[in-house]
Amino acid sequence: MTAVREAIVLPLLLLTVVLLGGLEPGAVNPWTAASPFSLLLAMLLLAALVRSGAVAPDRLMRSSRSILANANGCVVLVALFAACAQLLHMLIPRSGLPALLIGIVLFLLLVNTLAADPDRPRMLRSLGVIIGSAFVLKFVILAALADAGGGRTRRVLVALFDVATLGWVTQAPLHPAAGYIAFFAALLFLIAVAALPRRSSDSTAMVSSRSAGL
Amino acid sequence: MRDDIVRGTGLVLAIAYASVIGWTYVRQPQTVAQITGGLAASVGAYQIDSRAFDDGVAFFKRDRFVEARAAWTRADAAEQDARTQFYIAYSYYRQGWGRVYSDDALFTEGLARIDKAIALAPGGRLVVEDAQLQMHSADELRAELQAGLTRDASDFNPLRVFRERK
Numbered sequence: 001m002t003a004v005r006e007a008i009v010l011p012l013l014l015l016t017v018v019l020l021g022g023l024e025p026g027a028v029n030p031w032t033a034a035s036p037f038s039l040l041l042a043m044l045l046l047a048a049l050v051r052s053g054a055v056a057p058d059r060l061m062r063s064s065r066s067i068l069a070n071a072n073g074c075v076v077l078v079a080l081f082a083a084c085a086q087l088l089h090m091l092i093p094r095s096g097l098p099a100l101l102i103g104i105v106l107f108l109l110l111v112n113t114l115a116a117d118p119d120r121p122r123m124l125r126s127l128g129v130i131i132g133s134a135f136v137l138k139f140v141i142l143a144a145l146a147d148a149g150g151g152r153t154r155r156v157l158v159a160l161f162d163v164a165t166l167g168w169v170t171q172a173p174l175h176p177a178a179g180y181i182a183f184f185a186a187l188l189f190l191i192a193v194a195a196l197p198r199r200s201s202d203s204t205a206m207v208s209s210r211s212a213g214l
Numbered sequence: 215m216r217d218d219i220v221r222g223t224g225l226v227l228a229i230a231y232a233s234v235i236g237w238t239y240v241r242q243p244q245t246v247a248q249i250t251g252g253l254a255a256s257v258g259a260y261q262i263d264s265r266a267f268d269d270g271v272a273f274f275k276r277d278r279f280v281e282a283r284a285a286w287t288r289a290d291a292a293e294q295d296a297r298t299q300f301y302i303a304y305s306y307y308r309q310g311w312g313r314v315y316s317d318d319a320l321f322t323e324g325l326a327r328i329d330k331a332i333a334l335a336p337g338g339r340l341v342v343e344d345a346q347l348q349m350h351s352a353d354e355l356r357a358e359l360q361a362g363l364t365r366d367a368s369d370f371n372p373l374r375v376f377r378e379r380k
Binding site: 003004006007008011012015018019022029030031033066068069071072075079 | 217218220221222223224225227228229231232235238239242244
């Protein structure tokens, strides 16, 4: 991995995700930090990325590297954790039953990913599906249900749905820019994860032989 | 050598960017003007538009509070100047003041503005020397706004109609 990618590109991408992940345009306090639950999910995601070899911490920080290089590696790891937390926080709905359900589903998906111990390509595909599904649920389906506009028939159907679900599903309307910001942040995150220093084949072979020995 | 320069530059950039993000989450700016103004204020480079400020004061003297606030909002678009925020709060007080009752909505806005002014003032102490004002400190104005929003027995005192607007 080049110094430019490690010292400039990756921190820039990941910190931009941190910045955008907490942005709720139109809210009274538009910048919200990740919740403790999002931090827990971020730990699981980071663990899954490390186990799958999508990121190799030993290529970012080790004793044989210079202090400056280790500092760059440390920035990447910290920014990666913060970006995971903010992105997951952004993808979880803010209230009601969807917040609970999507939170639980994300938790189970990440635990399942950790248990399945996928390799890097499968991990990246799985991550894309998790992020994409959560994005569609919050910013397409739930946003459409919360949209106050539309014709009379649509408003009546939405009102009936709201009554039938006791108001547990409908969310506060999202700002029109929220979906675009979320899509951009998710895209940046996936690009950054794909650009992280992966576990080399030597390390993989070493880990495999250790596992075989066990 | 080149790698070290790149790594050093990257580290400084990342720390600066992370600091900006941290500042953003703490200060909660809502507009681009507030972001740029806030960052300028944090390095002591923020200046209000003094002409717009003077326009606001001129409107204020003629009790044209809405126009005054529009001018002051233009003068301090980033909401980083304690004195301008004090004047905005004062305009809410004067507009909302009534001999029989005060306008709660305007007083609430005024209270929010004076709290912002106090937060922006060094050490939380703000005194504005202006002969046309009867309250010169932010603490006095805050107490007056707070009193206007409080409901108690003194609200039913008929002698209230003789009090004067400050």
